[in-house]
Amino acid sequence: MEKAILQLETLSCPSCMQKIEGAVKSVNGVDKDSIKVLFNSSKVKVDFDSAVTSIEEIQKAIENVGYPVLKAKVKAA
Amino acid sequence: MQQYILSKKNVITVISGLLIALGFFSHFVLENVGLSEWSLIIASVFGIMPIAIQAFQAMKVKVISIDVLVSIAAIGALFIQNYEESAIVTFLFLFGHYLEHRTLNQTRSAIKELTEMAPESALKQMDNGEFEEVEVDDVDEGDILLVKTGAKVPVDGTVLTGEGHINEASITGEAVPVNKLADAEVFAGTILENGTIQIRADRVGEDTTFGKIVELVEEAQDSKSEAERFIDRFSKYYTPAVLVLAIVVWAFSQNIELAITILVLGCPGALVIGVPVSNVAGIGNGARNGVLLKGSEVIQDFSNVDTIVFDKTGTLTVGNPTVAATELYEKDSAETLGYLASVERESDHPLAKAVLNQIGETNFYPVEETEVVKGGGIVSSVAGHRVAVGNVALMEKENVTLSKKVQKDVKRFEQQGNSLVLTAVDGELKVLMGIRDQVRPGVKANLQELKDLGVKNLVVLSGDNQGTVDVVAGELGLTEAHGHMLPEDKSAYIGKLQQRGQIVAFVGDGVNDSPSLALADIGIAMGSGTDVAIETSDVVLMNSNFSNLPHALGIVKATANNMKQNIAISIGVVLVLLTSVFFSEWMNMSIGMLVHEGSILVVIFNAMRLMKYKLKGRKE
Incomplete structure (x- = not known):
């Protein structure tokens, strides 16, 4: 498991969080319980299995629901 | 295309606003109904586009968002040829978003200031022995770095050669520069005021003390209390429920107008944003004043504290x-x-x-x-x-x-x-x-401030002899004072207080008092931004300035109240809107949207008051 930290553009509606959470959940290989969408700091933190998916996949999923990703980082979890 | 439209949302809002103005101008002044209708139709189409795109994206991930409600309502209004409503509702929705965005950024400014203090680049020694500027992310543990006068120390490390004075205010809250010689520890985010040093990187990025402080504040701002989690669950079902209600009303009454009005009025606007926005403003105020609060649960508990226990007379005396x-x-x-x-x-x-x-x-x-x-x-x-x-x-x-x-x-x-x-x-x-x-000078006044804030019991548990403790207690008007106490006696005593039903905050230095810090309802570490203090306590006072303590209690009380006000405002607004749609003549979609967006701004402005919060009677 690795931990992805994605910095998004400033989030301004709390309902965005549901959308982003939904988008990340739909990616195969992420740990669904670990998804954290930080509203105020506009960050997403999630654990994922690097054998199944990649940070690029997660980033694409978030951008597909309309939230540009500014910075994406992977850390060993 | 979708991205392009969303990125031009502000332009679309302006165009839609202008078209609405043109529509009303041609209707009432030029008395040209045709022109008026077409302006409003075009305004509606412009307005609906970005909202519908967002709604569509949400539906793709199985979320019924507020955008879905508004899109259906606006399209419905177009369908029944109520162009005025569709244009105004979409415009208000977009314009409201713009204002929310602007004001929210302000409530978040404190944390932004903090993250902007993070170092961005470093001078790293390359294989050829020369120093080159690299991004701070490219620094690894063990790298040799050069720090020049005026620069930020990029990582936590050890001084290898050189000497200088470092301002460590970002870590300790102490603005007096500290002299650093070889083998001294230096911290990321601190500033080298004079001299030049070479350091070895020991901890980098989020593992540095500064990184941990930033992470702590960030997580704290987004941490959720029981009440917030409840609201979250509630709103997850609430939005679809409004949709169902509107469909049911339409099915029974065949009144499209009424059904789409319900869609707009039912939007859960202020409720979802009210609590987080208070939270972020309160925690931001704390961070700016050297008070780190670990999340909204802490805010709730700390605001109810009725007993404060001090770990030694030394906290209160010189x-x-x-x-x-x-x-x-x-x-x-x-x-x-x-x-x-x-x-x-x-x-x-x-x-x-x-x-x-x-x-x-x-x-x-x-x-x-x-x-x-x-x-x-x-x-x-x-x-x-x-x-x-x-x-x-x-x-x-x-x-x-x-x-x-x-x-x-x-x-x-x-x-x-x-x-x-x-x-x-x-x-x-x-x-x-x-x-x-x-x-200590000022301590007596600070204790009085704590009492004024509703703390009933002020207790000192000290290792000193009983006589000394009694004198200090008497002079400061403490309610209880116990001497000859070992660390384990202290935590046992805290347990006893809790059994009596008191809500206890423990103020300690975070080093040898971890059991008490952990056991107390609220553990307050004072005077150090060290790892241990950050990890074991709920509240960290960044410097040993005693006057931060009443401020900390004051801001959590104000924040807790602010949240309650915001919840009351948002629930009140929804209730008033929903009752008036059934029992009054004047309620329509546009007014509903106006009130909604208005209430969102009201809760944001209400939360903003927290940013300027100061204890009563204190000067700048």
Whole structure:
């Protein structure tokens, strides 16, 4: 498991969080319980299995629901 | 295409606003209904586009978002040819978003200031021995870095060579620069004010102390209390429920107008944003004032605290005894004070040091004979005079008469918690001094502020002897004071207080008090931004300034209240809107949207007040 930290553009509606959470959940290989969408700091933190998916996949999923990703980082979890 | 439209949302809002203005102008002034209708239709289409795209994206991930409600409502209004409503509702929705975005950024400014203090680049030693500028993310543990005057230390590390003064305010809250030589520890985010140093990186990025502080504040701002989690769950089902309600109403009444009005009125606007926005503003205020609060759960608990326990008298006192009061019993005491200083200079008693500090510059005389009287003091021969320095017992032994006035002074000094030092020259009493460990300046006023904020019990648990503890407690008006306490006694006592139903905050230094910090309902670490303190406590006071404590309590109380106000405002608005749609004539979609967006701005502005929060009666 690795931990992805994605910095998004400033989030301004709390309902965005549901959308982003939904988008990340739909990616195969992420740990669904670990998804954290930080509203105020506009960050997403999630654990994922690097054998199944990649940070690029997660980033694409978030951008597909309309939230540009500014910075994406992977850390060993 | 979708991305392009969303990125131009602000432009679309302006165009839609202008078209609506044109529509009303042509209707009422030009009385050209055709032009008016077309302007409003185009405005509606412009307005609906970005909202519908967002709604579509949400549906793709199985979320019924607020955008879905508004899109259906606006399209429905177009369908029944109510162009005015569709144009105004979409415009207000977009414009409201823009304002929310702007104001939210302000409530988040404190944390932004904090993250912007993070170092971005570093001078790293490359394989060829030269230093090159690299991004801070490219620095690994063990790298050798060069830090020049005026630059930020990029990582936590150890000084290898060089010397300089570093301002560590970002970590310790202390603005006085610290001198750093080889082998000294340096911290990321601190600023080298002069000198040049080479350091070895020990911890990088989020593992640095500064990184941890930032992460802590970020997580705290987004942490959720039980109430918030409830609201989250609630709104997850609430939005679809509004959709269902609207469909049911439409099915039974065949009244599209009523159905789409319900869609707009039911939007959960202020409710979802009210609590997080208070949270972020409150925690931001704290961070700016050197108070780190670990999340909204902490805010709730801390605001209910009725008992504060201090871990030692040293938290409340300066820590070294000083002369608190002096009485002189002769007109010119310069000579006597000279004798006294000469005698005390020979002694290593802690009280003697206090006396010497008090007298300061004086003439010293040769001391010929010195006799230490156990449990009494010193008797010496100075410049041909017999000088006795000590307590009342010594004076009696020396047959020094204490006049009525002196006896009264002695009694008063003792009541004030002083240790007494009397000085007699040739059998006559000349000077009386009262010595005590002084309370830190301002602490008494700060404790009063805590009481004013509703704290009922102020308790000190100290390792000192009971006498000293009692004096401090008496002077400061503490409710309980216990001496001779070991760390395990302290945590046991906290457990006892909790059994009595008190909500206890424990103020400690975060190093040897971890059990108490952990056990108390709220653990407050004071005076250090160290790892241990950050991990074991709920609240970290970044510097040892005692006045931060009342501020911390004040801001959590204000934040907790602010959240309640915001919840009340948002629930009240939804109730009023939904009742008026059924029981009044004047309610329609546009007014509903206006009130909604208005209430969102009201809760944001309400939360913003927290950013400027100061304790009552305090100056800038």
